[in-house]
Amino acid sequence: MSTPVLEVNNLKTYFFLGENVIPAVDSVGFSVNYGETLGIVGESGSGKSVTALSIMRLIPNPPGKIVGGQILFEGEDLLQKTEEEMRKIRGNKISMIFQEPMTSLNPVYTVGSQIAEAIILHQGLSKKDALKKSEQLLEMCKVSLPKKRLNQYPHELSGGMRQRVMIAMALACDPLLLIADEPTTALDVTVQAQILELMKDLQRKTGTAVLFITHDLGVINEIADKVVVMYCGRVVECGKKEDILKSPEHPYTKGLLNSIPVIDGPKKPLRPIRGVVPSPNEISHGCRFRSRCDYVMDKCEKEPPLMNIGDRLVRCWLVHNFEK
Numbered sequence: 479m480s481t482p483v484l485e486v487n488n489l490k491t492y493f494f495l496g497e498n499v500i501p502a503v504d505s506v507g508f509s510v511n512y513g514e515t516l517g518i519v520g521e522s523g524s525g526k527s528v529t530a531l532s533i534m535r536l537i538p539n540p541p542g543k544i545v546g547g548q549i550l551f552e553g554e555d556l557l558q559k560t561e562e563e564m565r566k567i568r569g570n571k572i573s574m575i576f577q578e579p580m581t582s583l584n585p586v587y588t589v590g591s592q593i594a595e596a597i598i599l600h601q602g603l604s605k606k607d608a609l610k611k612s613e614q615l616l617e618m619c620k621v622s623l624p625k626k627r628l629n630q631y632p633h634e635l636s637g638g639m640r641q642r643v644m645i646a647m648a649l650a651c652d653p654l655l656l657i658a659d660e661p662t663t664a665l666d667v668t669v670q671a672q673i674l675e676l677m678k679d680l681q682r683k684t685g686t687a688v689l690f691i692t693h694d695l696g697v698i699n700e701i702a703d704k705v706v707v708m709y710c711g712r713v714v715e716c717g718k719k720e721d722i723l724k725s726p727e728h729p730y731t732k733g734l735l736n737s738i739p740v741i742d743g744p745k746k747p748l749r750p751i752r753g754v755v756p757s758p759n760e761i762s763h764g765c766r767f768r769s770r771c772d773y774v775m776d777k778c779e780k781e782p783p784l785m786n787i788g789d790r791l792v793r794c795w796l797v798h799n800f801e802k
Contacts, residue, residue, distance in 0.1 A: 481511070481512070482509035482511050482550075483511065483512050483654050483655055483687045484533070484687065485510075485550040486506060486509070486529075486548070486550075487507050487547055487548040487550070488505050488546060489503055489529065489532060489548070489549065490544070490545045491543070492542070492543060493541045494543065500758050500759045501711050502528045502758060503528050504525075504711040504712055504758070505547075505712070506525070507547075508706045508713065508716060510655065510688075510689055511687065513681070513686070514688070514703050514704065515681065515688040515690055515701055515703050515704075516690070516704045516705075517692065517698040517702030518705075518708060519691075519693065519698050519705060519734070520693065520707060520708035520709055521755050522755070523710070523757070524711070525711040525758075526659075526708055527691065529691075529708070530657050530659050530689065532549070533549055533657065534572065535561075535564050535568075551572065551655070552654070566600070569651060569653075570651045570653065571654050571655070572653055572655045572656075573648035573651070574656075574658075575641075575657070575658045575661045577659050577661070577663060582644060583643065585631060585632055588628065588629050588631055589612075589627050589628055589629075589631070590609050590612050590628030592643075592647060593647050594608035594611075596647065596651055597611055597650050597651065609628060611650070612628060613628055615647075615649060615650060616642070618646070618680070619646045619676060619680070620642065620672075621642050637665055637669065638665055638672065641661060641673055644661070645673075649680065649684065652686075653686060655686065655687045655688075656686050656689070657689045658677070658689070659691045660693070662674065662692075662697060663692070663693075663694075674697065674700050674701055690702060696738065699719065699723055702719045703719060705717065705719050705722040707728065707730065709766060710761065711758050713791070714730050714731070714767065714792070714794070715727060715728040715730070715793070716784075716791040717790025718789065722790070727792045728794050728797070729772065729773050729796070730771075733749070733751035734751070736748070737750050752770055756769065763781065764780060764781055765778040765780075765794070766781070773796050775795065780795075
């Protein structure tokens with residue numbers, strides 16, 4: 479199907495800290511189709527995780543608040559749903575894999591009881607049947623000795639095993655959308671590769687749409703169909719994975735790619751992006767990347783719009799001037 483399962487329009491999530499208003503997510507928009515993987519990439523502080531939490535309506539209030547926009551899931555605006563209605567959607571139609579499984583899993587409950595909880599709540603199965611389905615989910619997620627793992631606690635499992643448990647929990651109710659917030663960051667590279675391959679395999683079997691959040695463009699290359707590049711609460715570039723990775727247009731996207739070490743092929747020095755991501759409340763006007771950009775010009779004192787350049791969206795005066 480080509481219709482989007484999720485469509486985010488002009489989303490604004492601000493944090494109110496005393497007299498300061500911090501626009502952590504500022505006018506962000508994108509869509510995810512059924513069975514598709516959209517990768518959101520950017521440095522820490524770009525607004526990726528806040529975007530994910532906004533979709534789940536899990537922004538702590540206070541100090542955070544979604545102040546504008548739409549989050550259309552199956553055509554219905556999640557921002558208009560009551561908390562009771564959202565509880566029926568979370569973990570059921572929309573699931574989320576959080577960054578660190580050790581802090582996301584409850585240390586005092588067994589793995590089996592934590593997976594079964596959502597199944598009992600949303601699907602109305604008995605505890606016995608829910609545990610049986612939990613075992614099947616662990617087996618599907620390639621967890622060794624799944625029946626034994628049901629009675630174990632999170633601290634008894636390795637990092638990769640805990641991440642597989644988190645994936646099993648997220649898939650327990652056959653969600654239409656899976657949000658994965660940097661699910662491989664804390665894992666070594668071999669386990670990371672296994673988890674990515676597992677997620678791709680499960681997506682092929684279930685047809686679940688995936689919103690994959692990461693700071694690693696190597697991971698994006700492995701798993702995404704489309705890419706959204708975020709910087710300081712804004713979308714700066716958006717398009718097909720092949721176009722973004724092979725011919726980036728925005729200076730920030732180019733900087734991210736130039737920061738990746740090359741293993742095979744001609745050796746070249748790394749070119750890290752100078753400076754750090756500014757806090758959103760430190761920016762009053764202009765392009766948010768201008769303090770770190772090698773191509774900054776006078777026009778950057780005014781923020782460029784997000785415009786169509788060919789088959790992608792780019793927010794940069796340099797590209798717009800070239801097109802003209």
